[in-house]
Amino acid sequence: xxxxxxxxxxxxxxxxxxxLKSCIHxxxxxxxxxxxxxxxRSSLTPNHFTMSIFLQATTTSLNSFKLQVEQxxxxxxxxxxxxxxxxxxSLLNLYLKKGCVTSAQMLFDEMPERDTVVWNALICGxxxxxxxxxxxxxxxxxxxxxxxPSATTLVNLLPFCGQCGFVSQGRxxxxxxxxxxxxxxxxxxNALISFYSKCAELGSAEVLFREMKDxxxxxxxxxxxxxxxxxxxxxxxxxxxxxxxxxxxxSPVTIINLLSAHVSHEPxxxxxxxxxxxxxxxxxxxxxxxxxxxxxxxxxERLYASAKQDSIVGLTSIVSCYAEKGDMDIAVVYxxxxxxxxMKIDAVALVGILHGxxxxxxxxxxxxxxxxxxxxxxxxxxxxxxxxxxxxxxxDDVETVLFxxxxxxxxxxxxxxxxxxGCVQSGRASTAFEVFHQMMLxxxxxxxxxxxxxxxxxxxxxxxxxxxxxxxxxTLRNNFENENFVCTALIDMYAKxxxxxxxxxxxxxxxxxxxxxxxxMISGYSLSGLQHRALSCYLEMREKGLKPxxxxxxxxxxxxxxxxxxxxxxxxFRAMIKEFGISPTLxxxxxxxxxxxxxxxxxxxxxxxxxxxxxxxxxxxxxxLSACIIHRELEVGEYVARKMFMLDYKNGGLYVLMSNLYxxxxxxxxxxxxRNMMKDNGYDGYLGVxxx
DNA sequence: ATAGGGTTAG
Numbered sequence: 001x002x003x004x005x006x007x008x009x010x011x012x013x014x015x016x017x018x019x020l021k022s023c024i025h026x027x028x029x030x031x032x033x034x035x036x037x038x039x040x041r042s043s044l045t046p047n048h049f050t051m052s053i054f055l056q057a058t059t060t061s062l063n064s065f066k067l068q069v070e071q072x073x074x075x076x077x078x079x080x081x082x083x084x085x086x087x088x089x090s091l092l093n094l095y096l097k098k099g100c101v102t103s104a105q106m107l108f109d110e111m112p113e114r115d116t117v118v119w120n121a122l123i124c125g126x127x128x129x130x131x132x133x134x135x136x137x138x139x140x141x142x143x144x145x146x147x148x149p150s151a152t153t154l155v156n157l158l159p160f161c162g163q164c165g166f167v168s169q170g171r172x173x174x175x176x177x178x179x180x181x182x183x184x185x186x187x188x189x190n191a192l193i194s195f196y197s198k199c200a201e202l203g204s205a206e207v208l209f210r211e212m213k214d215x216x217x218x219x220x221x222x223x224x225x226x227x228x229x230x231x232x233x234x235x236x237x238x239x240x241x242x243x244x245x246x247x248x249x250x251s252p253v254t255i256i257n258l259l260s261a262h263v264s265h266e267p268x269x270x271x272x273x274x275x276x277x278x279x280x281x282x283x284x285x286x287x288x289x290x291x292x293x294x295x296x297x298x299x300x301e302r303l304y305a306s307a308k309q310d311s312i313v314g315l316t317s318i319v320s321c322y323a324e325k326g327d328m329d330i331a332v333v334y335x336x337x338x339x340x341x342x343m344k345i346d347a348v349a350l351v352g353i354l355h356g357x358x359x360x361x362x363x364x365x366x367x368x369x370x371x372x373x374x375x376x377x378x379x380x381x382x383x384x385x386x387x388x389x390x391x392x393x394x395x396d397d398v399e400t401v402l403f404x405x406x407x408x409x410x411x412x413x414x415x416x417x418x419x420x421x422g423c424v425q426s427g428r429a430s431t432a433f434e435v436f437h438q439m440m441l442x443x444x445x446x447x448x449x450x451x452x453x454x455x456x457x458x459x460x461x462x463x464x465x466x467x468x469x470x471x472x473x474x475t476l477r478n479n480f481e482n483e484n485f486v487c488t489a490l491i492d493m494y495a496k497x498x499x500x501x502x503x504x505x506x507x508x509x510x511x512x513x514x515x516x517x518x519x520x521m522i523s524g525y526s527l528s529g530l531q532h533r534a535l536s537c538y539l540e541m542r543e544k545g546l547k548p549x550x551x552x553x554x555x556x557x558x559x560x561x562x563x564x565x566x567x568x569x570x571x572x573f574r575a576m577i578k579e580f581g582i583s584p585t586l587x588x589x590x591x592x593x594x595x596x597x598x599x600x601x602x603x604x605x606x607x608x609x610x611x612x613x614x615x616x617x618x619x620x621x622x623x624x625l626s627a628c629i630i631h632r633e634l635e636v637g638e639y640v641a642r643k644m645f646m647l648d649y650k651n652g653g654l655y656v657l658m659s660n661l662y663x664x665x666x667x668x669x670x671x672x673x674x675r676n677m678m679k680d681n682g683y684d685g686y687l688g689v690x691x692x
Numbered sequence: 693a694t695a696g697g698g699t700t701a702g
């Protein structure tokens with residue numbers, strides 16, 4: 001029989017130190033607090049070294065509380081261990097990690113001596129907690145007090161200089177780097193490349209990158225990211241190819257940056273599998289986003305489900321995609337999942353789902369999301385308020401839009417733009433102009449292409465040619481003439497204000513019009529009664545190799561409708577479905593039915609309606625009914641009227657149309673019957689109100 | 693040090 005001797009561990013300070021170090025590297029799951037308590041229970045006394053490692057371990061672990069930090073500080077003061085600079089630095093880092101900026105600042109102010117590491121820690125902590133200006137001021141004080149910055153100092157400063165648009169500050173960091181020789185440091189160089197690319201100085205970034213001799217994976221990634229953020233996909237791919245040829249190791253960030261440059265995701269997915277990155281949550285999340293962005297929601301959801309970890313970003317991209325499509329039921333299910341998983345919903349996640357509240361049937365979801373925004377405190381974020389403004393303008397609730405806007409703490413241009421376009425879209429163009437006037441008086445902001453495009457849409461609505469011309473002048477003075485949205489709005493404005501010649505001259509001045517611009521010209525011609533020109537414009541567009549979309553066909557079909565071009569209309573309608581894969585909307589059907597009906601092709605029109613894969617609305621039936629009245633087609637007319645009555649008995653126009661039809665046939669009894677029906681239902685035909 | 697989800701436009 002063998003007796004096993006119990007193993008007794010020799011537990012000295014270095015044993016506890018190595019345990020705590022394992023916590024920092026995430027090698028063991030036990031909490032640093034537990035280890036520290038064990039240490040105190042043994043007869044050992046922690047020294048300054050123990051405290052420093054313990055504090056670092058606490059900073060990395062997620063489950064420590066403010067109360068415990070204060071206990072630690074008391075312990076340090078009592079034992080006198082806080083006289084060591086690096087122990088205090090560790091404590092400072094802990095405070096900053098927990099967001100206790102004021103405590104950290106107090107600690108810093110009380111320090112009798114400081115080294116570069118402490119300065120760096122506070123600069124970094126300020127910028128991480130959103131106090132970028134204070135970080136910058138602290139850097140100045142540091143220089144004034146004669147401390148030399150280290151590479152870490154500069155590397156801490158450059159990211160927020162890039163993100164917050166501190167262009168001149170970032171340039172002076174470059175100056176400091178050049179003077180001190182820190183420019184040679186590869187981390188500083190990478191940070192500089194990133195800074196310049198964020199400040200739209202891609203040229204400077206390229207020069208730095210080209211001159212760099214010791215390019216690391218991070219340097220290559222940074223350059224790929226720089227091109228991707230500027231929308232230069234080809235250049236991003238070229239950098240990646242070079243990187244690959246030079247056998248530079250790729251990292252998850254390489255893949256993420258390529259995905260955000262909208263590089264085709266299938267080959268990248270293969271690469272991810274090959275390189276064994278399938279367990280990297282950031283890479284998988286980016287792939288989920290790429291799949292949902294291109295509408296492959298099934299793949300996105302499957303991939304998301306396969307991930308080992310949940311992520312708010314991946315879920316948000318799926319939610320946003322469903323919301324965008326208008327599938328609010330599914331979007332809400334996924335959004336609730338986020339909450340069930342106890343994930344912290346942030347501004348981006350909330351805006352993603354808000355974006356989907358477009359129809360009046362979504363008003364309840366929208367309002368409860370607004371309630372959630374208030375409760376969670378997210379309502380203070382400009383991003384969220386902008387999202388709410390857009391949502392309420394889709395509900396035509398201009399009063400709430402203006403109320404929300406007034407509550408904003410800061411009003412960047414994008415918020416003004418949201419309100420202005422919101423008012424226009426709600427049919428309140430004159431309010432939009434009032435808001436714009438206020439912006440010019442108070443904001444110190446200048447309108448951009450988006451402001452102008454929204455205001456031009458307002459001019460179209462009000463038929464206000466003079467204002468439109470003024471805006472046209474502004475676009476010429478400010479070189480907006482190449483902005484697609486502005487050009488399109490200009491053409492639309494001139495056409496709707498009856499100035500077809502100007503609309504055409506704007507169109508002809510554009511070097512490479514996009515589909516939307518062609519669309520506005522086609523509809524413009526059709527609106528001005530130039531149906532033949534509308535059709536030739538459509539043909540010209542196709543000759544140029546541009547792909548028509550569903551808006552194009554609205555213009556084309558309405559031209560055919562007004563011109564009575566039945567054959568052309570049929571050809572275009574077929575081309576739209578067969579050649580371009582566009583499913584007709586209710587508006588397309590209404591135009592097509594009207595066209596057939598007016599050509600007396602009642603059977604064909606009825607067949608088209610019966611074959612529709614969506615439920616015809618009163619506009620579709622109404623188009624046929626109008627044709628019946630023109631051609632005194634009583635039989636079809638009565639059938640259509642019954643359909644319309646079942647669909648919407650409140651439609652006053654229906655009764656008027658029907659009584660007119662009976663009147664043309666001198667069927668006076670029926671005229672009286674319809675008029676009585678109208679009175680009984682309380683719709684007396686006076687529902688329509690003219691604006692002019 | 694590099695990174696993924698987002699608000700305004702015809």
